[in-house]
Amino acid sequence: MEMANKAEALKRLSYIEGHLSGIRRMVDEERYCVDILKQTFAVRKAIEKLEAMLLEGHLHTCVPEGIKDGRESQVIQELVELYNLADK
Amino acid sequence: MEMANKAEALKRLSYIEGHLSGIRRMVDEERYCVDILKQTFAVRKAIEKLEAMLLEGHLHTCVPEGIKDGRESQVIQELVELYNLADK
Amino acid sequence: MEMANKAEALKRLSYIEGHLSGIRRMVDEERYCVDILKQTFAVRKAIEKLEAMLLEGHLHTCVPEGIKDGRESQVIQELVELYNLADK
Amino acid sequence: MEMANKAEALKRLSYIEGHLSGIRRMVDEERYCVDILKQTFAVRKAIEKLEAMLLEGHLHTCVPEGIKDGRESQVIQELVELYNLADK
Numbered sequence A, B, C, D: 001m002e003m004a005n006k007a008e009a010l011k012r013l014s015y016i017e018g019h020l021s022g023i024r025r026m027v028d029e030e031r032y033c034v035d036i037l038k039q040t041f042a043v044r045k046a047i048e049k050l051e052a053m054l055l056e057g058h059l060h061t062c063v064p065e066g067i068k069d070g071r072e073s074q075v076i077q078e079l080v081e082l083y084n085l086a087d088k
Helices: A003-028 A033-060 A062-068 A072-087 B003-028 B033-060 B062-068 B072-087 C003-028 C033-060 C062-068 C072-087 D003-028 D033-060 D062-068 D072-087
Strands: none
Touching: A003 A033, A003 B003, A033 A062, A033 B033, A033 B072, A033 D072, A062 A072, A062 D062, A062 D072, A072 B033, A072 D033, A072 D062, A072 D072, B003 B033, B033 B062, B033 C072, B062 B072, B062 C062, B062 C072, B072 C033, B072 C062, B072 C072, C003 C033, C003 D003, C033 C062, C033 D033, C033 D072, C062 C072, C072 D033, D003 D033, D033 D062, D062 D072
């Protein structure tokens, strides 16, 4: 992972962690389920954005490097797996 | 939220928080993006399971109560919004 | 299903069917996979919009009616199942 | 697209088209929304499987070829776009 991406990923993780402790507080105070669900959806979107960022970085760096270095079948197999995992 | 659900929700939140700090450590150690992505997918699934549990509780308790109490349009509107938020 | 919704659902189905036969033609002509995938994503979105429309209709009519008619457990169980099917 | 994949894709498209005309009939006969929704979910899954098949073919053929042929930035940009389209 490159430095710029690392700082950005850590920033996004902090945001997600903060958001989750807000959700923990809401559950603890027995707040209305609908309000809690709206917050969990927001956290899920934040994780999806982190994933999109990580995947984009991976596609731009490790994938072309791997293919040029002769590790094509490994790199492609990983992308197939990631797609299947992401979707299910 | 009912007591049984609350304990279960807090347990799931602890699991998600623990998992996220593992991911933070992986990012910090600049581990391979594919391995990090597999972990973020697992966290996302764990959040989806928490949401399914919260929604199921909501459907079994607040929704029928609200409709019988004459708050039908509010309760239904909330479900429509939740569905739209969940999907996008 | 109410009349207005029925006409709208049939219109959306015609659009989806037309779109699909365009995709069949692209596959038949061995067009570039990326271009075909962009079209299948568009069809998937169109189906999701049809589903959102059907679900919204269901929530506004059958759900409150069912609960007032004493079929609460059936109606709620169906919503739980729909949510689980939609998500997986 | 390779021949084996083409035949498989056309077979899946026929299945999806047949399924959709079944849904059209259900809407036309004003069947219960829940039953219609279960069928649209099944169609959506069938489209997702077709997409997974097309994407896997693309990853195994066009992506490594494109990168070796010096069209790396195009091929990678397409994958980033596909991921973003698939997810939103």
